[in-house]
Amino acid sequence: MEAARTMLLDANLPKKYWGEAVVTAAYLQNRPTKHRSRIPYELWYGTKPDVSNLHIFGCKAYVHVPKEMRRKLDDKARECTFIGYSQDSKAYKLLDNDTGKIVISRDVKFIEEESKEEEILMTLDTSEHCDVQAGSEVTPEQNGVDNLLTNTTNEIPDNPRNVQPQEEKERKEAPRRMTRANRGIPSEQYAPGSMMVQEHGEPTCREEALSGPDADVWKIAMDDEIKSLQKNSTWVLQKVPNGTKTIGCKWVFKLKKFADERPDRFKARLVAQGFSQKYGTDYNEVFAPVVKHTTLRVLLSIAGQRGYKVRHLDAKTAFLNKKLSEEVYMTQSSGSEIAGKEDYGCRLIRSIYGLKQTAKAWNDRLNEVLSDLSCYLGIQVRKNKNGNFLISQSEYIKKFLENTRLSDSKGSTTPMNTGYAKLKTNSPEIDNHYYQKLIGTLLYIAVNTRPDIAAPVAILSQFIKAPRKINWIELKRIGRYLKHTIDYELRLNNNDKKNTMLVGFADAN
Numbered sequence: 001m002e003a004a005r006t007m008l009l010d011a012n013l014p015k016k017y018w019g020e021a022v023v024t025a026a027y028l029q030n031r032p033t034k035h036r037s038r039i040p041y042e043l044w045y046g047t048k049p050d051v052s053n054l055h056i057f058g059c060k061a062y063v064h065v066p067k068e069m070r071r072k073l074d075d076k077a078r079e080c081t082f083i084g085y086s087q088d089s090k091a092y093k094l095l096d097n098d099t100g101k102i103v104i105s106r107d108v109k110f111i112e113e114e115s116k117e118e119e120i121l122m123t124l125d126t127s128e129h130c131d132v133q134a135g136s137e138v139t140p141e142q143n144g145v146d147n148l149l150t151n152t153t154n155e156i157p158d159n160p161r162n163v164q165p166q167e168e169k170e171r172k173e174a175p176r177r178m179t180r181a182n183r184g185i186p187s188e189q190y191a192p193g194s195m196m197v198q199e200h201g202e203p204t205c206r207e208e209a210l211s212g213p214d215a216d217v218w219k220i221a222m223d224d225e226i227k228s229l230q231k232n233s234t235w236v237l238q239k240v241p242n243g244t245k246t247i248g249c250k251w252v253f254k255l256k257k258f259a260d261e262r263p264d265r266f267k268a269r270l271v272a273q274g275f276s277q278k279y280g281t282d283y284n285e286v287f288a289p290v291v292k293h294t295t296l297r298v299l300l301s302i303a304g305q306r307g308y309k310v311r312h313l314d315a316k317t318a319f320l321n322k323k324l325s326e327e328v329y330m331t332q333s334s335g336s337e338i339a340g341k342e343d344y345g346c347r348l349i350r351s352i353y354g355l356k357q358t359a360k361a362w363n364d365r366l367n368e369v370l371s372d373l374s375c376y377l378g379i380q381v382r383k384n385k386n387g388n389f390l391i392s393q394s395e396y397i398k399k400f401l402e403n404t405r406l407s408d409s410k411g412s413t414t415p416m417n418t419g420y421a422k423l424k425t426n427s428p429e430i431d432n433h434y435y436q437k438l439i440g441t442l443l444y445i446a447v448n449t450r451p452d453i454a455a456p457v458a459i460l461s462q463f464i465k466a467p468r469k470i471n472w473i474e475l476k477r478i479g480r481y482l483k484h485t486i487d488y489e490l491r492l493n494n495n496d497k498k499n500t501m502l503v504g505f506a507d508a509n
Contacts, residue, residue, distance in 0.1 A: 206335060
């Protein structure tokens, strides 16, 4: 923490960036430039670190802007402040001085030659302010230095030479004190019961699950998961060979719901922390096909035309159907350790959730047993009496309206003002964070079940970088339109039952 505090002061950065400073300090301390026989990095990885990428924390840097993200006359680089190193790639973390956002990039030019030190001279009249006897001990309070240092950040004037003795005397007589009303009171996140989850909520860890109102149900779900894993001979307890690194595990909790958001069942899943696996040692191929929403709509259209039934399978412990060919060791789950074998590891015999190769293993052994399709990834599916499939997202839209506080608003019959293009564009700018979040939600709805809002959402998406109040009003209009048409369904069929030819359209002259 001393290193992080010093780095923030030297870089003249606010305290809110203490996290970046601490991570960078740890990064540097593991790669010392002074001579040592064995440094932490070398002990862990077995090789000496490359220190050619080290730079001064807080120095000026210019980040290259790709041509796809700029116009012809825009600058090719942005001025930023260097605040650390990326933990996911060989890139740097930088603070954009204009937007305040953190940028991760490898195309960086560092400016470290410029001196950031500023000489501050203070003229203190010792004859007037300090009466020091020969041989006496001088304390910071006696010469005013303590107050001077305490208030340096906020009290130093533009010209330090013009500091008057009277101003120093006032600062000495009225030192800065902490005046927060909640001083000494812990934050709400550490208050008693803060780890309790709400009723029918999804806990984030084992401790939350066993301390919440649904603790009994989650405990049963965890016991069922352990029994299922043991029944399928997912692993065997063995001594971990020397030099073999085990991967961790954690509990993931999911509350399954019906299409109308009523609780269905509580599921607890023990997953491996596969992010620590090494390619070539713990896994090889990981490819597995995934379904797209477009594919689902095409299948439902064809099934509706031909009068087919559509069924789906929710397989329990599906990923346990394939045995592993690699030798992988996992730690025992917290609270389920075998007495007398706490130091043993679980050698995985079958693939388990969380491993990088799990999806491919399941795809290799997939054997579908389908049931009637009613809900797919939050999309409601029903079949009418004519055999046509209809899809909707009414429950998803309800959540959207609740989150945007539009549940009690007046519905709109149109998704966009017909005179929007003629409205003035000089309205005040707004924060783009929430605007971008709502645009993403509306795009998801438009792509899946509501093509009628695709055009207005596409128009408003052009302003996600610097939205204005007029754009925000139109965005809320789309929400009010969805409220007015919340029961609309997208019918997937063709009136011509015999003709299933694929037809495409292009906007071209």
